[in-house]
Each structure stands twice: as C-alpha cells, then as structure tokens.
Amino acid sequence: MSExxxxxxxxxxxxxxxxxxxxxxxxxxxxxxxxRSLSLSFPTISKFVSLMEKEGELRSIGLDDxxxxxxxxxxxxxxxxxxxxxxxxxxEETRYSVFDCMGEAREEGIAPSVLTEGIGALQLQVEELMxxxxxxxxxxxxxxxxxxxxxxxxxxxxGRYEGLELKAxxxxxxxxxxxxxxxxxxxxxxxxAKADEAESASLVYLYFGNNGPGAGIMANGTILRGNTSFSxxxxxxxxxxxxxxxQALQERGxxxxxxxxxxxxxxxARLVAAFTVILNPKRIVFCDSEADEALLERIGQRSxxxxxxxxxxxLVHSHWPSDYLGGLKTLSLEAMISQDLxxxxxxx
Amino acid sequence: MSExxxxxxxxxxxxxxxxxxxxxxxxxxxxxxxxRSLSLSFPTISKFVSLMEKEGELRSIGLDDxxxxxxxxxxxxxxxxxxxxxxxxxxEETRYSVFDCMGEAREEGIAPSVLTEGIGALQLQVEELMxxxxxxxxxxxxxxxxxxxxxxxxxxxxGRYEGLELKAxxxxxxxxxxxxxxxxxxxxxxxxAKADEAESASLVYLYFGNNGPGAGIMANGTILRGNTSFSxxxxxxxxxxxxxxxQALQERGxxxxxxxxxxxxxxxARLVAAFTVILNPKRIVFCDSEADEALLERIGQRSxxxxxxxxxxxLVHSHWPSDYLGGLKTLSLEAMISQDLxxxxxxx
DNA sequence: CCAACTTAGTAAACGTGTTTAAAAAGTTAG
DNA sequence: CTAACTTTTTAAACACGTTTACTAAGTTGG
Numbered sequence: 001m002s003e004x005x006x007x008x009x010x011x012x013x014x015x016x017x018x019x020x021x022x023x024x025x026x027x028x029x030x031x032x033x034x035x036r037s038l039s040l041s042f043p044t045i046s047k048f049v050s051l052m053e054k055e056g057e058l059r060s061i062g063l064d065d066x067x068x069x070x071x072x073x074x075x076x077x078x079x080x081x082x083x084x085x086x087x088x089x090x091x092e093e094t095r096y097s098v099f100d101c102m103g104e105a106r107e108e109g110i111a112p113s114v115l116t117e118g119i120g121a122l123q124l125q126v127e128e129l130m131x132x133x134x135x136x137x138x139x140x141x142x143x144x145x146x147x148x149x150x151x152x153x154x155x156x157x158x159g160r161y162e163g164l165e166l167k168a169x170x171x172x173x174x175x176x177x178x179x180x181x182x183x184x185x186x187x188x189x190x191x192x193a194k195a196d197e198a199e200s201a202s203l204v205y206l207y208f209g210n211n212g213p214g215a216g217i218m219a220n221g222t223i224l225r226g227n228t229s230f231s232x233x234x235x236x237x238x239x240x241x242x243x244x245x246x247q248a249l250q251e252r253g254x255x256x257x258x259x260x261x262x263x264x265x266x267x268x269a270r271l272v273a274a275f276t277v278i279l280n281p282k283r284i285v286f287c288d289s290e291a292d293e294a295l296l297e298r299i300g301q302r303s304x305x306x307x308x309x310x311x312x313x314x315l316v317h318s319h320w321p322s323d324y325l326g327g328l329k330t331l332s333l334e335a336m337i338s339q340d341l342x343x344x345x346x347x348x
Numbered sequence: 349m350s351e352x353x354x355x356x357x358x359x360x361x362x363x364x365x366x367x368x369x370x371x372x373x374x375x376x377x378x379x380x381x382x383x384r385s386l387s388l389s390f391p392t393i394s395k396f397v398s399l400m401e402k403e404g405e406l407r408s409i410g411l412d413d414x415x416x417x418x419x420x421x422x423x424x425x426x427x428x429x430x431x432x433x434x435x436x437x438x439x440e441e442t443r444y445s446v447f448d449c450m451g452e453a454r455e456e457g458i459a460p461s462v463l464t465e466g467i468g469a470l471q472l473q474v475e476e477l478m479x480x481x482x483x484x485x486x487x488x489x490x491x492x493x494x495x496x497x498x499x500x501x502x503x504x505x506x507g508r509y510e511g512l513e514l515k516a517x518x519x520x521x522x523x524x525x526x527x528x529x530x531x532x533x534x535x536x537x538x539x540x541a542k543a544d545e546a547e548s549a550s551l552v553y554l555y556f557g558n559n560g561p562g563a564g565i566m567a568n569g570t571i572l573r574g575n576t577s578f579s580x581x582x583x584x585x586x587x588x589x590x591x592x593x594x595q596a597l598q599e600r601g602x603x604x605x606x607x608x609x610x611x612x613x614x615x616x617a618r619l620v621a622a623f624t625v626i627l628n629p630k631r632i633v634f635c636d637s638e639a640d641e642a643l644l645e646r647i648g649q650r651s652x653x654x655x656x657x658x659x660x661x662x663l664v665h666s667h668w669p670s671d672y673l674g675g676l677k678t679l680s681l682e683a684m685i686s687q688d689l690x691x692x693x694x695x696x
Numbered sequence: 697c698c699a700a701c702t703t704a705g706t707a708a709a710c711g712t713g714t715t716t717a718a719a720a721a722g723t724t725a726g
Numbered sequence: 727c728t729a730a731c732t733t734t735t736t737a738a739a740c741a742c743g744t745t746t747a748c749t750a751a752g753t754t755g756g
Binding site: 003004006007011014015018038039040201202215217219220222224225226227228229230231232233234236237238240241242244270273274275276277278279280281282305306307308310311313 | 351352354355359362363366386387388549550563565567568570572573574575576577578579580581582584585586588589590592618621622623624625626627628629630653654655656658659661
Binding site: 356359360363388389390391392395414415416417418419 | 741742743744745750751752753754
C-alpha cells in the first residue's frame, strides 16, 4: 500500500536534492562525475546544473586538467545561496548559530532564555535573525524535552511549552521548513554525521546531568523515540537490589560538574551491558566532560564481566555541545537540501 | 548522496508491486479506486491492469452496481498466479508450507531435519516442491541462528551452516527471490503483520527456551540486528548481584516444556523494565506456551515497581509457531510482490 | 423516451528523463 | 602539424506517466 511517487515536481525535487547533497559533500564535481555517482543521465544532470548555475546556486570554478580528452567544467556549491539557523533552548539562555551549507558559522550568539517567557519571545529572536539574513532557508530547534513529529511532549520544568506544535507554529509563520528535536537525539545525530557512520548504524549517546541521566539512541539509522517518548530514560534501568540507575548514580554523592566518579563504574557497566544485549550498538558515546579515557577503559573492563568482549560496543567520548549543535545543523541542512528550487520563487 | 530511481523498469516494477499489494490487501478493486489510492493516473492504472489481466495475474469479477453513472469493472488478484514457500529448519525436523498470496496454505508438511545433514539435503527438499508447484515464485527460510543480509552467522550447534550465504546460494540455483531470517525475528514480523501494527511500531517478542532465552526486536518498523548480530541475546542482561537473566531463569530449576514459573516473575519484570527504558515498545509478546494471562498480570504488576505505569508496554501472549510461519509468509510475499512481471518471462 | 447529468474508460497531446548520434575540445604519436 | 584517439557537451529521437479532451454507459426527471 505504498505510494509510488511519479509526479514530475517530486522527481525534480529529488534530483535537485541529490545534486546539492553530492556537491556539498564532495566540495565540487563535474557534470560527468555527478551523472555517474547519482545514476542519472548526463543530459539531465547538465540541464539541472546549468539551471542551478543561472539561479546562482552553483558556481563554475574553472576547467579540470585534461584526462586525455576535452577538459571538463567543474562546479561548486555557492555557500551564500542558503543559510540555516540552529536554536537551542536552555534553562539560562537561548543559544543560536547561523551557518551556511558547509557548516561554517556566520554568526553565533546567546540570547535571554525563552523557556520561562514563552514562544512569543522565541519568535521575536528568530524573526530578528531572519530579517538580518534574508537567505535563511531553514530552522532547527533543540529542546530539553521529548519531541514527536515537531510537537513537544514532556518537558520537565517548562510546562508552558508542553504539547506545543512548535514545528507547525514556525513553519506557518516563517514559511521555511522547521525541524524540532530533543537535545540528546540531536547530539547522537550530530555524532553520527561527524563520524560518518554507516546509514544503518546503531549508536547511543549517554549523558549524566544534574537533572538525571538520559540517552539519545539511534538504531538502524533512525532515532528511537518509543511508544510514549520514554526511550532513553535510563535513570529507570534496574540495578542491584531495588535500586535503579538514577539512584545508583546519586548514591555516594554524584557529580556537580565533576567527572563521573569511579565508584559508579559498575552501574555504568551494567547499563552498557543492557544496551549491548538489546541494541548491540557499534559505539556508545560519553560526554568528555563526564568521562575521560581512563574511566572508559575501566567501564569497558567491568562490562566484560557481563557481556562477551567481541560484542561490546566501542566506548568513546566526545564534546557534547559540539555534537548537539552539529545534529541541529544536520537536521537543518537536510531540510534545506530537499527544498524545491521552483516552488516559492518570489525574489528575482 | 541518495540515488534517485528514475529508470523506467524500476518505476514499472514499483507500480506493479503497488497494484498487487493493494489488490491483495483489499481483496478486489476497480481501476478508479486503484488510481485514487495509489495516486497514479487512471490511464496508467488502466494500462497495467489490462496487461496483468491478459497475463492471467488479475481476473475481472464483473461490474459494480452503478453509482450514478457507467458501471465500473472490478478486478481481483488470481491466487493461483504465484505461490510462496516457507521453510523452517529445526533440530528434529524441517517444516514447510506452500501458500498463495492470500496466505492460504496449499500444502504443509514435515521433512527430515537438514541441520545435521547440510545444505544439499535442503536443496533437494526445496527442488522437489518447486517441481510439484511450478508457479512457486519465492522462498523464505527460517533458521535458529543469526542472519545478516542472507548470510548465516552464529548458529549454535550447527557448525556446518555457519558463515553460509544461504540467500545467494538458493537465488542462484532456483532463480527466484529468497529471504532468510532468524526465527525470533520472523516471529516478530509475523506478529506485527497479524496485529496490523503501524509502520513505525516497536515490538519485542520474548522466548524462554531450553537453549536459553532470546528476543526478536522490531524498532521503528525494522528488525534490530545490531553491530555483531547480538541484539536479543537477553540471557546476558545483568540482574541482581552478579547473576544475569539466563542464570536467574535457571536458578530454582527452570521449565522443561512447563509454563514459565512464577518465581521468575521478578527477573522478567526487570527485563521488561530494561526494554521499556531503552526501546519503550508498544507491546512485549510472550509465547502462550510459556506464560498465561495470570502470569502476565503478575509480571506487569512487578514491572510497575521499576517503571512508571504509563510507559509500560502492553504485555500480551501469542502462538509462537503461527507467528513464526506468518513472518516467513510475510517475507516471502513481499519478495513475490516486488518482482518484475517482465524480467524473466520464459513461459508463454 | 429524451434531455441533462454522472461516472468509467479511451485516445491524443504534453512533459520530462533516457538513449543514441553527432559535435566540440583536447591529447598524443609520428 | 596532422591523423587517430579520448573525453565532454549538445542535439535529436525515444519512452513512459500525466493531463486533457473525448467517447461510452448508465441514471433521473419531465
């Protein structure tokens, strides 16, 4: 009961997106290269590339050296053509980043938090940036709560955002595609994009914060949300006796901005084992502010008492804020890339 | 870097598959209905349907009553056009089922086990059935071991099958599409198909056998295999103290064909909690031979001490053998449906 | 029973990606 | 520096789903 998509505008959109994606990933390419890598005929690629160049989206960057015949023209994506905006809402502040398709930041900044103020304040901040950057073409919003289809679910401590259709709200008002995602899920997306993981990879991003631990989970290349958006609430994993993981972390006094204490190694190892047995991920990522190399080594060691070594995921650490932002950029970029060039051409 | 599929033969295959799928699901339809539900133009549907009728794949079943205008011709899928074969390898025997696109069994039977004999014996059994049913168009094989891309991985106790490219082996020799799947994964697919789960559903199928427990896991609509095909080896989930789930089941003497003992309720509840926290599935399915309604109620009760009630999955039981077979049928049917009508037309 | 209306199906024109043929632009050997 | 060869690009013919116009077949009211 799947719907084949054979309408011309859909095909055109797909081809445009493929060219954009390929050109941005590779940096530059010739028409022949695109034709080969995208499995589209040369004339089709030629038509699209020429049109996109005329629109200013692509730039010719000269001719290749000859490889035995006529020299090929080489094209690059024009990074000024479209910009993206990533906004992440935090307790104390709202952070934002304006960036181009190469991921280069054009402007980054911190604004007052809107979590207590409501959506109007956020809308003002976004509209200000859109006015300043008229080529803004997509928006990604990261929030510290559960999200499903652009709608905010449970968001502890910020009741006025609960149940809000954030994606629909901004798409209607801004007329650009909007993506909304939970912070941990964005981080796991960002890490996967950075690490250039295979499309079907499974990956877990762990965070042990002051507001209780959480995990972002990617399985078979997609973000796991679960039936009631409860996926990743690892605080409830049963441990020894009647304790759960959250309680185990707090016992013997848990961190306040400090590194994850070594006394919690066993609790984390049990968690790692549970993930291994259920998801069998390729990697589990820790925040580098919470776990260093030595600690990961100890956790890995301990995990081996629960699960055979050959099935244990690689335990790595990474910079959480960068991955979070990277994930939002990835989401924004995907939305940007799949836009139809001809749908809303109001400007000359 | 995705590859747009614009080649004519691919589009034709997609359209044919969509018509088959829709017609089989609905039982019958008119051209206009198909055109609407598949979002394809009437002339295209008309062309395909007429051709498929001429080939004998569809049958006209008369005219509808008029709904105010010319009466519409109604078409049904011919269940004799293609047959599927499901084979599942077990220790003591090989079971098989020949069935049509409606899932109706045409022949079912038991043959000697080939797990100790090797692949040659299996090939003979299959070829015999193919000779008897010349309209056999796809084969699904279920095995009690891990499978990835049609290749058998770890299969405890049957070393001669380990590492075998089962799918490639039979596709080459039989010239029909072949699917190979692990038994628990097939069961979860079968249950999902039967229960008509949403495409993005998460589902876990639990089994506590004599050879140790296992789980089939579906997340976001796809089967979870994991990085080293270790997903579902729930025997290793850490429990109280230094025990794991497998050991907890065996302590105090575990079942021999008997119902899951009530003394293991806490162990299962901890397992349920782990799944809830990581996958947050909609349902967890137990074999009805291992757990009855009353026991599920007790497990559910106990689980609530670990995880908030509103996030707990529904605990249900189902007939494992039926679900296993159903999953293989689903796989076989999918392969059948997506075949190109014109690729290998040797017969008149 | 015939005019007006409704729904199903067919035929021709159209749009768009592909295939095939030809031209353009370069390299290399003698 | 020209003949033979490569590779890139353009142009024309083709294939196939869609759109549009039209024909077929049925209903209903006067």
